[in-house]
Amino acid sequence: MANLDFLCDFKENIVDQYEKCKAYKVICESQNYNPKVDISDESSIEKVPFLVTTVFKKSANMFYDLLRISPDKLDKWTVSSSTSGDPSIVGRRNEDINKLKEVFALDNQILDPYCDYNCVFYPTPYDMKHYKSIRIMDKPTESYIGNILGILMDIFDFKYKPVFLLKPYEEEFKIDVDAFENFIKTHDGKNDHLALRGSTILIYNAVQYLKKYMKPVKLGAKALVHTGGGGWDGKKGSISTGSKIERWRFVEEVSEFLGIPQENFVDTYSFTENSFPITGHYSPKFKSYLFHIPKWGRVIIRDVKTLKPLHNVHDKGLLQMLNAYGTSSFAGASVLVDDLAEIVSNDRCPECGREGMVIKILGRVKGSEAKGCGATLNVGGNKSEN
Numbered sequence: 001m002a003n004l005d006f007l008c009d010f011k012e013n014i015v016d017q018y019e020k021c022k023a024y025k026v027i028c029e030s031q032n033y034n035p036k037v038d039i040s041d042e043s044s045i046e047k048v049p050f051l052v053t054t055v056f057k058k059s060a061n062m063f064y065d066l067l068r069i070s071p072d073k074l075d076k077w078t079v080s081s082s083t084s085g086d087p088s089i090v091g092r093r094n095e096d097i098n099k100l101k102e103v104f105a106l107d108n109q110i111l112d113p114y115c116d117y118n119c120v121f122y123p124t125p126y127d128m129k130h131y132k133s134i135r136i137m138d139k140p141t142e143s144y145i146g147n148i149l150g151i152l153m154d155i156f157d158f159k160y161k162p163v164f165l166l167k168p169y170e171e172e173f174k175i176d177v178d179a180f181e182n183f184i185k186t187h188d189g190k191n192d193h194l195a196l197r198g199s200t201i202l203i204y205n206a207v208q209y210l211k212k213y214m215k216p217v218k219l220g221a222k223a224l225v226h227t228g229g230g231g232w233d234g235k236k237g238s239i240s241t242g243s244k245i246e247r248w249r250f251v252e253e254v255s256e257f258l259g260i261p262q263e264n265f266v267d268t269y270s271f272t273e274n275s276f277p278i279t280g281h282y283s284p285k286f287k288s289y290l291f292h293i294p295k296w297g298r299v300i301i302r303d304v305k306t307l308k309p310l311h312n313v314h315d316k317g318l319l320q321m322l323n324a325y326g327t328s329s330f331a332g333a334s335v336l337v338d339d340l341a342e343i344v345s346n347d348r349c350p351e352c353g354r355e356g357m358v359i360k361i362l363g364r365v366k367g368s369e370a371k372g373c374g375a376t377l378n379v380g381g382n383k384s385e386n
Helices: 006-020 022-030 042-047 094-106 125-130 144-155 177-186 200-210 247-258 367-379
Strands: 076-079 089-092 117-121 139-143 166-169 172-175 194-198 223-228 265-269 278-283 288-292 297-302 316-323 334-345 358-364
Touching: 006 022, 006 042, 006 297, 006 316, 042 297, 076 144, 089 094, 094 144, 117 177, 117 200, 125 139, 125 144, 125 166, 139 144, 172 200, 177 200, 194 200, 200 223, 200 247, 223 247, 247 265, 247 288, 265 288, 297 334, 316 358
Parallel strands: 076 139, 117 194, 194 223, 223 265
Antiparallel strands: 076 089, 166 172, 265 278, 278 288, 288 358, 297 316, 316 334, 334 358
16 A cells, blocks of 8 residues: 555456446446546546445435445445435445555544544444444444544554543433533643544534633644534534534634634545545635545546536536545445535645645535536436536
8 A cells, every 4th residue: 555556546446346336337338438448547537437425325225236245245334424314325344444544544644643632522433333233134334434433543543542522321422511621621721732523513512512601721732623524514413503514613613712723623524425535624714624635536526517527726516536445345436426626726735735636625515506416416427428
């Protein structure tokens, strides 16, 4: 993994998917596409057919058809935390989870993994992965976020045991607000190297609650706020704020109350149907997170109506994620998401200077924009290229 060759590895992955997943092969053949001969250079990957996230939904009942291997060879089904009650279901092997650990370790600078103290707005990885687990085709289900959290726990170098704030309570999890209050008061004014990590909604709600009866604290310039798992639309699973959480408002309010610089806020974007998380740092100038595309993945922004690739700075469109690693058990190498993104730079971050493509995540497609791509999101395939 030290000497990555993305194009070579991606072609190998997509060819394997083409040969072993009949549903994906049907899509490719309908577009007269053969990855064995049609992938030749970086520009050629723009024509790689994609699946859409909706086909992975439980209601689509296609999760078996999207496998590359027989169900008896799976180790688990990873399941999304669905606000609508229609989760995505993806079959995985442990070897793919281990592969993700390798690629995470190559590019985790933004996440600052060496914090001395960590306060986490999630259950423990074990509790989260196994919460309400059922068996499908005799294989257990696990939370995908729980898998990601477990990976981070394995590769991060924690000096002290993290404090997990979500505790099992009857059939649900309850946040231990007292433990959060104790954590921030303990580190107030000490400028300790610490991180608050986890759910956007839970962090935001906890801060709003504490603001009502205690004074702001000063955690300092060595503190980090790392959110992940979405929730910016104000909903996540059974949790709701009642309204959308604006990224700039979240950062400004949490920064002011906790005494953490806005530049120390990071967010991770990922989804169950793929194995390709991206991380971004907050920019007060852009009033948004700037997500860096790592060298082990690629992103294509596509026009909402035509699905043609977009290349110019400020272009906005649907997000297609191309993944070379961690999808050997299912058809997750090329996935189109019903999220809008904007190109910030094609080659270098305008703020931190790191090389590579940089984008902003704008949120879910809705309204008139959703109508323009409705057929695509329900069927899949790159029809604009035909």
